[in-house]
Amino acid sequence: MARVWIDDLWLKHDNGVPPSSTAKRSLAAVSDPMTAQVPERWRSSRYGKGKRWRCRWYTIEGESRRQHSKSFAKLADAEAFQAGMEDDVRRGRYADPNDARKPFGDIADMWLRSKNHVSEGVRARYECELRVYVKPRWENTPIGSITIDDVARWVSDLTTGDYPVSLSSTERKAKPLAPRSVKSIVKVVFAGVLDYAVKSRYLMSNPARDVEIPKSEYRDLIFLDIHEIEALADAAASVGRPVDGLIIRFQSYVGTRINESFALQVGDLDLEHRKARIRRTWKNSAKAQRLGPPKSGKPRTVAIPKFLIKPLKEQIKGQPETAYVFRAMRGGHINDHNWRRKVWHKAVELAKLGDVQGLTPHSLRHSYAAIAIKAGADVKILQRQMGHASASLTLDVYGFLFPERLEQVADAVDMERDAVLNGGKRGRTRGGSRSGAQAGARSGTQ
Incomplete structure (x- = not known):
């Protein structure tokens, strides 16, 4: 895709003759298109119905060519969309709307296949978290429909235990997850899949990256004396x-x-x-x-x-x-x-x-x-x-x-000040060193 075309859905050519400038000005000057002085010969079958302007572009999918479109009521809005879309294409930021309809489960499988640098243990953890926690909620969801609010609600459900889950035993039920588990599931695995979708140009941005998760409470770690x-x-x-x-x-x-x-x-x-x-x-x-x-x-x-x-x-x-x-x-x-x-x-x-x-x-x-x-x-x-x-x-x-050491810093400042102002050994030694260096510098310049 390299071009975006703008079509006027209300006006048409009559045997190759375009609408006159007078007809176009008349249509632009009224709020009700039915009162405009536009001859019937230039009125399309959609004249006065719906939005007037349509942006149209094409993408190549395999060996076929697919058309996409978006309609606007104002020409200025259509032209802004056209300019932005073509700029995205030139800069490599374009995401095909059709790709945004891909189900999350398909992208997750692609992401997992791409993890060639991880250890077997890490891969096993990814597979487990996808199967148990992520896919039961998102597998059939189109990736382009996932919003920040959707992910935030899911994070809340993971912390309360109210989430769909796929466990090996039917007797086991979902339970509230610790912050560290939520972080791994959401920020590492789930967000990793959507990052892959962004890199593959299926999405423009990753909604999971801006979602806040519960802060880990490391004070819950187990220590033995x-x-x-x-x-x-x-x-x-x-x-x-x-x-x-x-x-x-x-x-x-x-x-x-x-x-x-x-x-x-x-x-x-x-x-x-x-x-x-x-x-x-x-x-x-x-x-x-x-x-x-x-x-x-x-x-x-x-x-x-x-x-x-x-x-x-x-x-x-x-x-x-x-x-x-x-x-x-x-x-x-x-x-x-x-x-x-x-x-x-x-x-x-x-x-x-x-x-x-x-x-x-x-x-x-x-x-x-x-x-x-x-x-x-x-x-x-x-x-x-x-x-x-x-x-x-x-x-x-x-x-x-680690112990609080603010008092130690204050005590060190106390000692340094006392040494300097009261002629302590530490202050004289440092002062003497500086004076000696300065004297040497002066004698060298004379």
């Missing part, structure tokens, strides 16, 4: 093996992700310097587990507390470099799903932590962060240890745990 961690570790060693207690302590006092720990090999440990190199993690998919890079995509080095060095040395004694640090009974790697079922859940009950809602192995990583922050860890160091992509992410998740 040191006494609870030790009780859980002892319980794990009791229901499983001694190594299961070591796994609990490693998670809680080093802060790695559970599948990073299970992918750790003997050669990754540098126990003399109390360090471990996190190079890989186990990736879960519908078919099987496989090794891949850590979540951030980059290896990192983590520090290990002293008290863990001795049990770790005993755990890897006599093992080759390629052996897993935390091994299954037969020497292979530990599958996290099996470990949760055989050890974790039983240990939680034995440690009398069964009433802690939402307690998972990942809660031990949160617990590590809380312990480290309480001990005075710097946010940048904590970010490196935990493998977050940025310090801002660390602050987004754990910022509320």
Whole structure:
């Protein structure tokens, strides 16, 4: 499509003779077209009926040519539409109205096929959220009919539990979703599909991007204190093996992700310097587990507390470099799903932590962060240890745990002022340094 034509629906040519200027001026001068001095020979069958002006353009769909049109009462409005449409075409902003009628489900399938760079675990999550939460509401909806208000209402329904859902069991019902779940469903998956529609020129804009979602309340994260961690570790060693207690302590006092720990090999440990190199993690998919890079995509080095060095040395004694640090009974790697079922859940009950809602192995990583922050860890160091992509992410998740330090800033200003005004050592040293530099500069210019 490169051109938009404007048609006059009220006037016509008479055997190739266009309407006269007098007839056109007469029609433009009256409010009632039936009173205009327009001879019958130039009046079309639609004369005086409906809107007078029509914009007409064509698109190519496959091997066929399809016409589109839009009518206007005023010529000025039609000309403005014509200019805007042709400008959109030149600038690559045009979206075919016919494409806006495509059902959301078709675009969602196209979007999912395009996600070639994501891990199998992430792809599985996308597929699950599309199937369970998104498609039951939007699958047959034309993408061009979705409005900001429609999405906002859906977000509200997700938070209250009043939404269509597709679950594997008929006995299970929709329930209110946490802010983080709503964010993933709406802003990552649903909005991602509409972003794909915009990139494909099926839509001009994405209504989901401007919709507000509930703010995540990270204070709801589960943290265990040191006494609870030790009780859980002892319980794990009791229901499983001694190594299961070591796994609990490693998670809680080093802060790695559970599948990073299970992918750790003997050669990754540098126990003399109390360090471990996190190079890989186990990736879960519908078919099987496989090794891949850590979540951030980059290896990192983590520090290990002293008290863990001795049990770790005993755990890897006599093992080759390629052996897993935390091994299954037969020497292979530990599958996290099996470990949760055989050890974790039983240990939680034995440690009398069964009433802690939402307690998972990942809660031990949160617990590590809380312990480290309480001990005075710097946010940048904590970010490196935990493998977050940025310090801002660390602050987004754990910022509320950092102590309020405004008073410390005020105290530092107090000390600096007192040192300068009262001739303190700190003030004289800095002042002397500046004076010496200035004197040297003056002598050099003379």
